[in-house]
Amino acid sequence: MKNFLKLKNCSAVKVETLPVLPFAEFRQTLIESTGKGKCRVSAFFPLQKSSETFLCALLIDPEEHSLYCALSPVGNSFLSLTPEAPVFHWFERELFEKYGIKAEGHPWLKPIRKADGEYFTMAGDAVNEVAVGPVHAGVIEPGHFRFQCMGEKVYSLEISLGYQSRGVEKLLEGKYSSRTLPLFESAAGDTAAAAATGACALIEALSGTVISERAQQIRAILIELERVANHTGDLGALAGDVAYLPTASFCGRIRGEYLNMTAEICGNRFGRNCIIPGGVRYDIEPARCEKLLAHLRRVNPELKHALDLMFDSPTVLDRFENTGSVSLETARSIGLVGPAGRASGVKLDLRYDLPSGAYKNSAPKQAPCGAGDVLSRAKVRYHEIFASLEFIEKTLIDLAQGELCTPCITALQPDSIAFSLTEAWRGELCQIIVTDTQGNIDQCRIVDPSFHNWFGLAMALRNEEISNFPICNKSFNLSYCGHDL
Amino acid sequence: MMYWLLNLVLALLLAPVLFGVINKVKAFFAGRKGPRLMQTWYDIFKLLRKGSVYSTSSTWIFKFAPVGTLAALFIAMLFLPLGFCSSPLGFQGDALLFLYMLGLGRILTVLGALDTASSFEGMGAARELQFSVVSEGTMLLLLIFLAIQSSSCELNTMLCGRGNSFWMSAAPSMLLSAVALYVVLLTECCRVPVDDPETHLELTMIHEAMILDNSGPDLAFIHYGAGLKLWIFSAILTALVVPADLLSPWSALLVMTSGCFLTAVFVGITESMMARYRFLKVPQMLMGGFCVEFAALALLLISGGVK
Known part of the structure; x- marks a missing residue:
């Protein structure tokens, strides 16, 4: 993390003081520092600086009580970090959706806030697909859930959001x-x-x-x-x-x-x-x-x-x-x-x-x-x-x-x-x-x-009974509008 | 005959009120006021005044299912010795017809649900059938138990012709039978811990999932049918445990009616005290009920409680 700028929480710095790293070094540091669960990624977003686009990563090191930040130049695409550091998968999908910056090698690169009608499916006669939402029976926010089940057992859940997107x-x-x-x-x-x-x-x-x-x-x-x-x-x-x-x-x-x-x-x-x-x-x-x-x-x-x-x-x-x-x-x-x-x-x-x-x-x-x-x-x-x-x-x-x-x-x-x-x-x-x-x-x-956390809910449902979805969902109780912004 | 008719009218009028009683008891435990006792009746009248909406992809089966189910439950009810008065329609072997009428009602609901081709309703139908396999078995064992105890296959005699001393001669098996029948009642009437009639979560529903597409008068028939079903099972439970041979018709009427309402209170207490089981656990509970009834039958045969 030596090459990243150490920051304090709730602080402001001049944009030019943020270190600019070559992408390979930037990528390597991110993968290494998040790999063993040592640091976590708080934000990963593009930053315009003198008409050039940079990727900005904000990391937290909880043990050292510090924040780290660095930039790296990026064009229209970059080598995805997700295969080595899954924690970036949602960020990279967001980058792809909002800015068209493509993470090459991302295993499931599709928008997170725009339903494109394409879902992960399973093949076979015994598979039943259950679609819930985006309009629900309770007074709750809209979101679409696709379950791939066999009987009562859920094999995969894909959560499709974006109905609350307000910009x-x-x-x-x-x-x-x-x-x-x-x-x-x-x-x-x-x-x-x-x-x-x-x-x-x-x-x-x-x-x-x-x-x-x-x-x-x-x-x-x-x-x-x-x-x-x-x-x-x-x-x-x-x-x-x-x-x-x-x-x-x-x-x-x-x-x-x-x-x-x-x-x-x-x-x-x-x-x-x-x-x-x-x-x-x-x-x-x-x-x-x-x-x-x-x-x-x-x-x-x-x-x-x-x-x-x-x-x-x-x-x-x-x-x-x-x-x-x-x-x-x-x-x-x-x-x-x-x-x-x-x-x-x-x-x-x-x-x-x-x-x-x-x-x-x-x-x-x-x-x-x-x-x-x-x-x-x-x-x-x-x-x-x-x-x-x-x-x-x-x-x-x-x-x-x-x-x-x-x-x-x-x-x-x-x-x-x-x-x-x-x-x-x-x-x-x-x-x-x-x-x-x-x-x-x-x-x-x-x-x-x-x-x-939304992806955590999808993971919680793996091999779970479909009837347990409501209590899993409620135990997380995530925000649709907070995600969709 | 007159008394039986009176009891029938009373049952038809009071059946939906049982839900009111259950909800009042639940409200009491939750520290709330709860909906009015007659709420189900109000709902039924409201729904009867509305029109039904049918999906263009559903067929006549979907339209027939609610009224067919209600008719099947009504016919089943006609064979019961309501208010401990013999049903004029009774005949040797009507117990089987009764069981099949309940089954017919169920299969019509299930077919109506499947006709919509909705994944929720399909799930509800699958669960309903899965659980009924065991609960129908338990019910059959109970009827055998009663047939042995009364040496008859006519529901009138099976329920009311067992003398007054069956608690003395076969107390353990009577107790076990009552427990088993209560489990069947909770399952058949879609109550907690098997089903949750109050949930709005389609993925966890059984009965509610099967009727998601029904509206207007069809939904009213379904609600009314659910009331009849609850009354049928409460009446059987009352007749099973109360020796009422020597009661006058009026006190028998009182005993039967209060027995049904007491059952509703018990259901309300059960629902307030416990959470719903996860689905994998429900068949275990139902098998437990089946085994309890089996034990009751075995005890009856061993102890020689046969008349």
């Missing part, structure tokens, strides 16, 4: 405006707090703003409340999918309680429009703090009871255990992130590995890793809920004094690139802004955790 990255280009943050927040609406925190960190890095401790803490509280609410909703939905009613009903209600706490802070149940460059818009005054603490102390035992009911039920455990397993090896090679990755044993949590904001001082307790099945994904979420609740309570009690919002000049530093990595509730959320000579946003990249 968010394109919309973000141009001058920084009042539209910029809402766009970041709505890239995946259930991850608004984390997305806004990451986006604000970019703007602050590009404008050299330092925000107060108090604002950082309020941001972290919002992110953790978002995590708790979503995990609670998902665990309830998991119970619902195996027809275990008590937990399903209780969690549905309790999720609302946590959303209401977010609303108590900022007036919006999804934490929107609260986090702004320079800090936060709304304060948690002592009276509000007391109210929140009382609310938390009332609801937390109810949640624990509801979840313990499920995790103590043998029939539920039987459904979850050894269902939809993703091995550590697979998880590493396809680059799973977040709770799904941790459930498979990938110890990656940006709140520890690359802490930013309030997480530099303290972070929620880490959840133990699991065996990679639905049960471990559920258990990881269970542990994360209570670790986050403890963190929220602690942070609320020792909220630092400080300015709510430091004035932030939104004139961005020109010719620069800023990176931010935030641990959203689904996992690593990577946001990148590249500015042009006038300080306008020239290019914007969002790599949602779902981008890394």
Whole structure:
């Protein structure tokens, strides 16, 4: 990694300081560093620099707590990294789809966001193909799933997305405006707090703003409340999918309680429009703090009871255990992130590995890793809920004094690139802004955790019963719009 | 005869209410209010007022299946001693006709599902048939058990002509039979842990998957038929365990009706307490039911509980 530039999380550098490597060296370093699961790829995208196209790779080394970045010139095609480092397969398909840059030797080079009607199929009389979606029976986002089965057993699942594609990255280009943050927040609406925190960190890095401790803490509280609410909703939905009613009903209600706490802070149940460059818009005054603490102390035992009911039920455990397993090896090679990755044993949590904001001082307790099945994904979420609740309570009690919002000049530093990595509730959320000579946003990249994890769901379904698809899907609960952007 | 007719009318009216009872019990366990008791009736009336939509690729089989299934279930019901009153249609060997009528209802639903050529409905049909292999076997064993106990092949006598002392003479096998019949009831009526009537996930459905394409009056017939089926099995379960020879017709009516509602309460409790089994486990549970009924039969023969 010596040839890569070492960076700090939530920092901005001039584009010309990024090292440019010959492609062979660039490729070799990427394959070697990601190979043994040492580093992971956060972003892999083309960068225009003086009318020449470069490939830019952003790597995380979790053990060294550092970020690495480098460029390499690329024409219309390059030698695919996927055969040696499968973690690049989705990125390379994206490059092919969006920019027409072809990865030569990629085993399955087709668009990831445009259904082309071509699917992997199996031959034989006994094979039955099941197509689900893009319109589903529940009120959920659109996505198309193609199963190749024999009887109840799934041999292969191909996931075809892109129905939610809105061109968010394109919309973000141009001058920084009042539209910029809402766009970041709505890239995946259930991850608004984390997305806004990451986006604000970019703007602050590009404008050299330092925000107060108090604002950082309020941001972290919002992110953790978002995590708790979503995990609670998902665990309830998991119970619902195996027809275990008590937990399903209780969690549905309790999720609302946590959303209401977010609303108590900022007036919006999804934490929107609260986090702004320079800090936060709304304060948690002592009276509000007391109210929140009382609310938390009332609801937390109810949640624990509801979840313990499920995790103590043998029939539920039987459904979850050894269902939809993703091995550590697979998880590493396809680059799973977040709770799904941790459930498979990938110890990656940006709140520890690359802490930013309030997480530099303290972070929620880490959840133990699991065996990679639905049960471990559920258990990881269970542990994360209570670790986050403890963190929220602690942070609320020792909220630092400080300015709510430091004035932030939104004139961005020109010719620069800023990176931010935030641990959203689904996992690593990577946001990148590249500015042009006038300080306008020239290019914007969002790599949602779902981008890394959708293929994990397809892997979880291998040799699984088709009737277990819903609980596997729910245990990941990935974002369609976050992926499609 | 009059009392039997009265019981029949009552059964036809109350059958859909059983779902209301189940849902109320489930709502109670979940801390919710739940849908109204009569909700299934409201749904049926709503659906009857609507039109049906038919795919251009489906044939008359698809249109015939819902009404055919309902008719088959209704005919099956006519042979039951509802309210412990003998059915006027009973004859020696009607137990087999009863079993075949249930089978006819099932196969019509399955054919209707296959006629749509939808992969979901095909999966549902395959699962339905796979599970019915065992549950029909258990049902047949139960009928043999009753035939031995009552020395008759007529459902009237088999269910109500076994005297009042069968619990004294053959308590263990009675208990085992009741358990086996409850397992059959859960399977046949598509309840948790076999099927989940509330799910919206096509990939996990059995019965719901088979009727995904039905709408309007056809769907109303299917919902009503499901109610009748639940009433049929609850009535058999009640008649199996309650010795009602000496009851007056009115108290017999009360016992039968409350027996059916009590069964619905039990189903509701079962559904609230447990998650649904994975599909590979369901045949194991059904085989368990079959073995339990087999043990009941063996015990009956060994203990000499034969009349």
